[in-house]
Amino acid sequence: MKKKLLAGALATAMALGMSFGVGATDDGSTQGTNTFVDGGTELSFWTFQELHVGFWTSMADVWNEQNPDRPINLTVTTGESHSTHSKLLIACQSGEGAPDMADIEIGYYGSFLKDGYLLPINDAVEPYKDDVVMSRVSMYGDNEGNYYGVDFHLGATVAYYNMDIMNEAGVDPADIVTWDDYVEAGKTVLEKTGKPMCAVETSDLFFPQCMMLEKNAQYVDDEGNPNLVTEEHAEVIDYIREMINLGVCEIAPGGGFHTEEWYGHLNDGGVASVIMPLWYMGRFTDYCADLNGKMAIYPIPVWNEGDVREVLQGGTGTSVIKGTENEQLAKDFLAFAKLSKEGCTYEWNELGFDPIRTELWDDPEITDNKDNKFLAYFTTNPFDVLKANGTDITAPNISGAYSATYSTLVSTTYSNAFEISVDQDAMELLQGEQDSIIY
C-alpha cells in the first residue's frame, strides 16, 4: 500500500513538474534582472557571457534613474556561447521567440548581419558620435552607412611582456618598434632563457589578424566576399612560419589563447610575450595570479617605423533584434549603456574593457586609480598606449562572409599553415582554403 502511495506521489510530482515547466533552466542558462519599477517597459536580453549580466542590469538601473519617464524592466538571460548563438539564430530565422536585444560575438555577427535580422541604430548613436572611437561602431555596419551594433570595448591590441623573462634576457621592450626588432629580441630571449618570444594560435586568429590589419589587409573584401588569397596574408604567414623555424614563436599549447593548457603555460612563465587586445587583461587577472606585477603592456610592433602601433581586434556587438515592439527604447538604451560615460566607466572598472569613449583616457580618476585591479596588476599603464595612438585605428571588416571565413580560418587555415602543412606554399595553401569556404 505504502509503495503504491509513493509511486502515485512520484508520478503526480513528475506530471506537475512537466506541466509547469519546472527545470526550464536545465540547459544551464541563468537569468538576471534590474530592480523592476512600476510601469517599466519589459525588455528581454540574451548574452553568452555571465559577466555581462551585471553590466546590463546595472546600466538599466542607471537608465531608470536618469529617464524616469521611460523606465525599463530588463531581464538578461545567459547561457553557453555556442548554444546561445544558435538559439538566437533560430529565433531570428523563425521570427518567433527572439529577445529584444542581444550580445553577439564578433565571429557570429556576420551571420546575423547578412540576412538582416538586426535593426540600424544610427539615430541612437548619433549624439555620442564625437566622443567615441567610431570604428568600433561602424565595423558592425554595412556598405550603406548603417550601424547595427556597438562593442563593449575598444579592443586595442597590445604586446604583453613578461618582464622577468625580458630582464633575464636583457631586452627592453620599449626599444622594440618593428617586427624585425621583435624577432631580433626574440632570438636574444631564446638564447638567454631558452623560452620562445611569443606564441601563435591554430584555433584562433588574433596574431596573424593583427599583423594583417597593420598591413591594412582584411579577410573579406569590400563587397563582403572571402578574400584570403592576398599577398599580405601570404607574407604574414611566411613571416610567422619563419619565426616558428627560428624558435622565436611556438604553437600555443592547447592551440589557442583561451585553453586550460595555455593559461597554465603562460602563468608558469613559459613564454616571453603575448600579442593580444587589451580585454585580454582580464584573462591575466583571472588565470595568471603568479604573474601579478610582472607583466608590462607596450604598443605592438609594426612593419615600418612610423606606422600606427595599434589595431582593434575581437569584440562583441550588442544589437537590437528586428521585430522588437520597443525599437526606439531598446536602441536608446543600447547606445546609452555602451557609449555613455557611466557605461564605459563600468566596463573598465568591472570588466577590464578599454573604454571606447576617449574622454576616459585622460580622466585621472580612471587612469591613475590605484585600486583598479587591472592597473595594479600590470607594471605599465595601458592608457599610455591608447593615448599615443589616437582614434583613427583599423578595425576588422566583419561584413558578408566574415563568419564563414572565420570558421575556416580557425578550423583549418592556421592549423594547416603553422602545424600541418608547414612546407606548402602560402599562396597555394590560401587558395585551397578560400575554395573551401561556403558562402
Next chain:
Amino acid sequence: MKKQSVVKKFLYSQKVAPYVFVMPFILTFAIFFAYSIVSMILMSFQKVAGANTTFIGLENYKILTNAVFLKSLKNSVFYTIVTCIMMIPIPMILAAMLNSKHMRAKGTFRSILFIPALTSVVVAGVVFRLMFGELEGSFMNQVMNLFGVEPIIWLRKPVTVWITLFFLCLWRWTGVNMMYYLSGLQQIPADLYESASIDGATGMQQLRYITIPLLKPTTIYVLTISIFGGMAMFSESYMLFNGNKSPNNVATTLVGMLYRMGFEQNQLGIASAIGVIFLLIVLAVNMIQLRINGTIGSKKGE
C-alpha cells in the same frame, strides 16, 4: 440518447479501436518525422532566410564538391568502418567471457563495463579532453611517461585524434554491445554445447561453430546500430574539440558539418542538402548491409 449511442458505437467499434490505439504513434511520426523529412527535402532546394526564402534549385547541392564536406564524409565513413570492426568482436568476446561459468564476479565486471554507457557524452567528452591534454601533467601523458614516451600532443595531430576518438567510443559503447551479446548468448540452448563436448569439440570449436553462428541475429542488429551510430557521430567530436572546432577538420563529421552550416553559419538550405545526402547514404548502406546478410529480400525457401 441516440447521439450517445453513436459515440458509444464508435468507441466500442472493433474496426476503429486499433486506429485509436496507434494514433499517438502515427501522430508523433507524422509531426516529428514525416513532416520534418519533407520539410528538409524542400529546404534543401531553398535559400532559407526567414521571410525571404526563395527556391534556388540545386545550388545547395554544390556542397558535394566542397573539400571540407568531402573530408567530413571521409571522416564519418572511416569512423564508422573502424568502430564496426572494433565494436563487434570485442564486446562479443567479453560477453562470451562473462557468460562462461568459469568467470568470477560476473556482476561486478558487467556493471563496470556498462557504467560508461550511462554517463553523458558531454561529460565524457570534457573528461577525455582533459585526460588527453597535451601538457606533461595530463593523464594520458603521465601514462605514456611510464613507458618512457615523450608527452604527446593528442588532440592536434590526425593519428592521435583518431586514437582518442576510438578510445572514447570503445570505452563508452563496449558495455552496451556486450549487453546485446549477453542476451543473445543466453538464448543459445545449453544442450548444443553439451552435445558438442560429448562429440569432443574444444572450446574454440564450440565458439566457432555454435556461438558465432547462433549470434548472427544479434550481430546484424549490433552492426546496424553501429553503422547508424558511427555515421551520426557528432557529440564526441563536438565536446572533445570545444565546440566542433577540430584542427584542420581532422574529426569533423558529416553531422558536425551539418551543424556548422545550419546553426553556426545560418545556411539552413545547405544544411538540409547535407541532411538529404546523409539520409541517402545511410539508407543505401543499411539496405546493402541488410540485403547481404539476408534480413530483407532473402530467399523464401530458407
